[in-house]
Structures are given as structure tokens and as C-alpha cells.
Amino acid sequence: MGDGTWSGMRGIATTPSYVVMQPTTLCNLNCSYCYLPFRGSDRRMPVSVARAVAGAVRPWARSGRFSVVWHGGEPLASGREHLLALLAEFDDDVEHHVQTNATLIDDAWCEMFRGRQIRVSVSVDGPAARNADRIGRGGRPAYDRIVRGIEALRRHDIPFSALCVVSRPAPGLAAELYAYFLDLGCDVLGINVEEQEGVNTRDNRHPAADVSGFWSEMVAAWRRDPRIHLREIEWTLRYAEAVLDGTADRVLPRELDPIPTVAYDGSVVLLSPELAGFSDKRYGDFVSGNVLHTPLADILDGAVTRTPWIGEFLDGVEACRARCPYFGFCGGGHAANRYFERGRFDVTETEHCRNSKIRLLEGVLDHVRDHQQPTAV
Template sequence: MLPTVRYLILWLTEGCNLRCAYCYRPNQGAPKAMSREVVDQALTLAARSGRFFHVQISGGEPTLEPDLIAYTAEALQRRRLPATLAVQTNGTRLTSELIHLFRRYAIQVGISLDGPPPIQENLRGGAAKTVAGIRRLEAAGVPFRITAVVSEASIGTLDLLPLFVGTFRWCQGIALDLLTVKGHALQGHVAPPKHHSLRVGLQRFYRSVLFVNQHRHQPLRLRELDRLRRAKASSSTSVFCPAAKGESLAVRPDGSVFPCGQTCGEKDWACGTVWHPDTTRLRRLCGLAQPRGADCATCHIRRFCPGECPSRLIYNTAHHASLVCTMYQTLWELWEKPNGIPDGSKAQRGKGGEK
């Protein structure tokens, strides 16, 4: 029996108009686009449990297939499925038609942006077009979030990212993805941050968020800190992602399925197809969420730590895997300081706002 799917990832295409220094897309000839039949069958699998699920449109660069984005949104609405829909894009191809589509179907938008334009240009390319895309979202009043890949090449300027995106009213928050060492990253041109670099970079980044949120009506949220806060509030250990619970399903354009987006295209992680999924293999990432560092037993956030991305634990060395500990511990220590928090609530109290 297929496990409950709470997170469905649709790789609409393996094509991309950029060449990121750490891209992990499989290089298997000419890019292919997903058929509507694969979209429909993937939605059927996710809807089988009758429970709410989230659909993440990804790739490659999904905006290369705008008609498929529209079809997916229309299919969810037509079938009245209990789901939300989001798209992760590099932002370089955001036309007025796409932005209208996002608004019409309440599609959540994530923009991949690793830092200020020079860093973005160096690591991904197309920086000017990405900024132009962000400006179009802002002009249209479409909410969006930023996802930044954190590497040694970007951590030194990470504090500039909130200062830039904080000027956009409709930017809702920032998510930090530690670099996964696979694909192009194996060539050594870009590496995960060092522990010291990560700690210092996060401290500077956090101060920038505090500064920006003092001047915004709606504060920038930090995904990683929100994870910790929710787990602490519920007094329970959380998990990094649905894949760590066997509740994730990633689908390639040809209909083959994998436990999560980062394993997509890896033969060793193939789990059949949307027509004949291997339910046992889809749960292979379960129980791999904890970094298992030597200091876990004495860590002050161990009771509510969400652990590490299970697939990143597979691809990164033990030294790199423990970077997540540095990230969570640093953010939590900064959160506990009495001089404010990145969601702006303490800043508001300090300024005489609502308690």
C-alpha cells in the first residue's frame, strides 16, 4: 500500500536556462518535459489517502513549461483536491502571464537567490534577470519567499541578502539550504561552508534581519528558526521534511518516482513509476534525519531539533552533515538573546506596539 503522500514534487522539466555551480540535475541528454498524463497520475497518487498534501513544482527550471504549470493548477482546482501549490524558480522568466497565473490560483512562489547580484551571477548566472523577475512580482503584489543555497562562496555576503530582499514589501521570508555535495559540486568549484564561517556568517545575517524588520510592516520570516520555534512550542521532536517520514514523492518528467527531490534521477534511489510505485523503497529515507553528531546527547536544542535533510546525510561527509548543528545552535542562541527576534514581535514590544 502506498504511504500517505503529504509532499509531491513535480519536476516538470530537466531543462534549465542557467548553469548553477552546484546543480545536481541528472545530465541525460536532451531535456524532457513532463506529460499531462504523468501530472494527472502523480496527483492521483498523492490524493489517494484523502489527506491534505502540498505540490511543489520544480525542475530544472519549471517556468520553461508555463503551460504545464497552468495545467497542474487547473487540475488541482478542477478535481477539488485538498492541496496547496508552489513553484520554485530562478525568477529569470517571470512574464506577466505567469504572474497572473500565480495570482489566479494562489500559487506560492519561491525564488532561488544566494546573495547580492555579484554572488548570484557567480554561482548561478542571470542575476539581472532574477532581480527583474523579483521586481515584477513586487509590482504585481505577489508574495514570494527566497531560498538561498549556503556555501563557503556565499556565506561571507549572506548578511547582504536581507538588506536587499527586505526592500521588497511582498518578500515574506528567507530559507537557508546548506549545500549538498553532489552533481557539479563534486567538481570542487564550490564547497559547503566551514563551521566557523557559517557561525560568523549567520550572526551577521541575523543582525541584518533584525535591522530590516525594524523598518517593515510585515517582518521577514526565517524558515529554519520557525522550524525550531514550532517544535519547541509543541514540546515534541520535529522532523526535517516529509521525506524523513516516508511521506514525500518526487516525480521526474518520464514518470519515474523517487523519495525526494535531491535523489531524483539517481538510479540507486528509483522507486518505480507513478503507475507502479515501489512503496517499500519510497520509505528508504525514513529514520535518516538526525546528524548523529558526537554532541547530540548534550545539545541544548536536542529535544526539538528537526535534524538534517536525510538525503544530504547521504551525499555529504559526516563533517559537512554536522553543519546543520552549527546552523540550528547559532540561530537558537541568537533567538534567545533579549534584544529582539527576526519575526519582529519583540521589536514591536520595544517600540510600544502590541504585546
């Protein structure tokens, strides 16, 4: 497979593999890098919204694995009773996941996670000193509360994933972080290099060597004790294996997953949840419909023609396909990164592309080059 002739990611699928649901806009934390605009107010999702989504996803869940990701705000800030009422609308074959800051997790939440088979992913950025951006509304560090929640998960033997935001990737940090997450006991780890999006306008430009050095060191640390499913490394090696096998063009999905985000009020934003709650003179509110008025399947069917920014985004994907040698690995820059970094959707390379895709792959290649054994003679 040569560079530039990739066949995947053409258009948007009309059947998603999961939906993101916002049970409340509220978050009990006020992290410095958060992109969410309404996290200080408690706008709760009514049960009618969950009922509408549950009806829409029923046929999708029956024909294959289907997930609902409860996001926020902080989904646990909606309260157990309210979240249970929302969950009750869904059939049993739908998988449920929460992405949580962990600060509210206690024994009662753990019993609910286990009873409802809810998969849990926590947000924590490493040891206490690395969590300076994760603060409460009064500005106090949230780390102790995060750890208490994770200890509750461990006490109840509930497996969990972790997401770690890295604001300044550089060599020296990766080994420290990986050791921390080994000790934390997560099954899965995703590293999110901080992105400039939403209300977070912090600069996310970094020296290329720092970022590739970070990833290279992460590979070395993981390789010494690969107990954790490390998202970035798994994906990179999956791609590398396909390149070496001559099957690289099969790695990307045939179509983009629409990833509907259903906001608290039933409004639906596709592709990038980070766009929810924003508006722009040129693009409007980015919303493709509302599940209280239009079935989700119909919203997805008509999204490309009725939501102008999505057509522009698809032009951007094609531009990436035509120009970027990393397209087969990446599948095109994400919508929110294009918009929040560069103000349009039909642009190509973003800082997020560089930090989380290009320099990741280059970091893995650097690691391999530095550790490649000489050929035996």
C-alpha cells in the same frame, strides 16, 4: 527532555504532505552549484504522469492540506501551456507551488500565478555580486533577468518566497543578505548553505566559527527588522521554545515525510529529490516505482521493503538518534547529504548537518549569549 531519547521521526509515513513534480528536466540557467544532471535537455512530463499523481493525491487533499511543488529543471521552462495542462489534472483543493529562477516570469506568468493561486518561490542569492554562480548557458550572469522577473511579481502584487544559496558563510555576509531580502520584498526566506550533492562536487567544509558567526549575525540582522519569515530562525526558536517548555520531544514529526519526487517520466524517488536521475552500483537508480505502472500509494506502502537504500537510510536515522544531541532539532541527516558526502545512507553527521543545523543552533545561542541582559538585582 534529555538529549538522546527522542521519539519522533520513526519510520516513513505512507501519506505525504506534498509531492515534488518535475514538469521538465530543462533549466534555462546553468548555475555552478546545481545538482541536477539533465538540466541541459528538455525531457517533458506527459499529462498522463500528472493524471496518475492527481488521482493518487485526491484522497490526501480531501483529508487535509496538500501541496504539489513544481520543481525542475526550471518549471517555467516547460511553458505556460504545458504547465497548465499538467495543473488541469488536479482537483481544486490541491495547493500548487513553483520554485523558479524567476528569469522567465513576465506579465502572462503572473496572470497565471494569480488565476491559478500558485504560490511562488524564487531562487536568488542576494545582490548582483553574490549571484556569480547563477549564470546562463553562455556563462553570462543571470541576475538582471532574475530581477526583471521579481519586478513582474511585485508589479502584480504577488507575494513570494525566496531561497538563497550561500556558498561561503561567514560573518559580514549575513547582514548584507538580510538587508537585500528586506528590500526585495519577499515574505519568506530560506538560506541554503551550499551542499555537496548531485553533480555539484564542490567542497562544502567551512570553519565552524565562520558558519556559526554567519548565523549569529543573521539573527541579529533579523531581530532589528523581523518583517521576513526567516525559515532557519523560525525553526530554531520553535525548538528553543519547546526545550524551555519541556516539550522538545513533540517538535519532530512522528514519522518522516516521504516527499515523493515524481520525475518527468513518472519515476518516483522518495525522501531526497536530489537522488533523482542518479544511479549507483550498490543502490541502483534509487527509484521506488513509477506512477504510470503502480499507484503512488502502493509505491509508498512498499517503499521500505522494496527499496534497499531506504532501509539503510532508516538505520542512519536511528544512528543519529542514538548519537547526536541535535537530533531533536534536526531529525536526522538528509538522505542525499549522507549519500553524496559519504557514499552511504547509514552514516551520521554530514557537512550539511554542521553548516545548516548544528552551527545554526550554536549561532543562535552565541547571539543570545552575546546579547543577554544581566539579571536585575
